[in-house]
Amino acid sequence: MTQFITKIKIKKMNIGIIGTGSIGSTLAEKLSNAGHQIKVNNTQDFAELSNIAEQLGAKAATIEDVVKDVEAIILSIPFSAYKDLPKDLFRDVPQEVVIMDTSNYSPLRDGELAGLEGKTESEYISETLGRPVVKVFNMAWAYTLKHQSKAAGEKGRIAISIASDNDEHKRLAAELVDQIGFDSVDGGSLSLSWRQEPGTPAFCTELNVEELKEALNEADKGTAPAIRDYTIDQLMKADPPLSHEQAVALMRSGSSKI
Numbered sequence: 001m002t003q004f005i006t007k008i009k010i011k012k013m014n015i016g017i018i019g020t021g022s023i024g025s026t027l028a029e030k031l032s033n034a035g036h037q038i039k040v041n042n043t044q045d046f047a048e049l050s051n052i053a054e055q056l057g058a059k060a061a062t063i064e065d066v067v068k069d070v071e072a073i074i075l076s077i078p079f080s081a082y083k084d085l086p087k088d089l090f091r092d093v094p095q096e097v098v099i100m101d102t103s104n105y106s107p108l109r110d111g112e113l114a115g116l117e118g119k120t121e122s123e124y125i126s127e128t129l130g131r132p133v134v135k136v137f138n139m140a141w142a143y144t145l146k147h148q149s150k151a152a153g154e155k156g157r158i159a160i161s162i163a164s165d166n167d168e169h170k171r172l173a174a175e176l177v178d179q180i181g182f183d184s185v186d187g188g189s190l191s192l193s194w195r196q197e198p199g200t201p202a203f204c205t206e207l208n209v210e211e212l213k214e215a216l217n218e219a220d221k222g223t224a225p226a227i228r229d230y231t232i233d234q235l236m237k238a239d240p241p242l243s244h245e246q247a248v249a250l251m252r253s254g255s256s257k258i
Ligand SMILES: NC(=O)c1ccc[n+]([C@@H]2O[C@H](COP(=O)([O-])OP(=O)(O)OC[C@H]3O[C@@H](n4cnc5c(N)ncnc54)[C@H](OP(=O)(O)O)[C@@H]3O)[C@@H](O)[C@H]2O)c1
Pocket: 018, 019, 020, 021, 022, 023, 024, 041, 042, 043, 044, 076, 077, 078, 079, 081, 084, 085, 102, 103, 104, 105, 137, 138, 139, 140, 141, 142, 143
């Protein structure tokens, strides 16, 4: 697995974002601040969506329009919601449009999903959408993306893993990651993207490039689901809720509890 991605310099782009929750709203705001034209969609009525969009420096769009005339699309919705998106959503979207997916699967939250077994999360999502995706932004907390950006070269800059079967799409994702304040590491192909799924040492542990490369190499497919379920259970039952620092510490120590 190569571990550095040569970023491509990109012009200001039109980007569609589906989902304006913790992750989608953070990405919309940061990418808008970076100079891109952002369209967003969620499940709310158009008036409410327009209010949300305005606060993010974005434009509201219907689900059909959010994927039209864009160079990149970011999907940031619950894992179990992908199967309910319109079946022909990407039919007229050109192949060169980069489709990024931030999602993670948790059986506790998403239930059992037909067709997921034996695949990486991203392989399942690609199959569900009928289009290959880039797995990116899934292994960072929303808090991390919102509050822990650093300029390129600054000490302690956190790194994000990017997995895809398309190197050109990976390079564009790496450029966007850089523009919102993070380094990136090549997470390999979609079949290897289990290395950045929940329960792995790369997941929500806020590592720099060197640490993240090591974490991806150390990932253990066998124990990841048990670590994922343990850490989610701990997060859900914590009362009061864990602070961000405690949540990161939980993720870093998860493997020692299994
Ligand atoms: N939160 C984190 O720290 C974190 C970190 C890494 C990855 N992730 C992953 O990233 C994804 C998004 O997480 P999140 O925390 O941002 O979720 P969230 O806060 O629950 O927001 C989910 C968003 O998806 C929208 N949505 C749901 N179904 C939709 C549909 N059919 N069409 C359009 N929009 C739809 C919701 O719309 P409404 O606003 O109308 O309800 C909401 O805006 C999840 O898969 C999650 O596992 C989350």
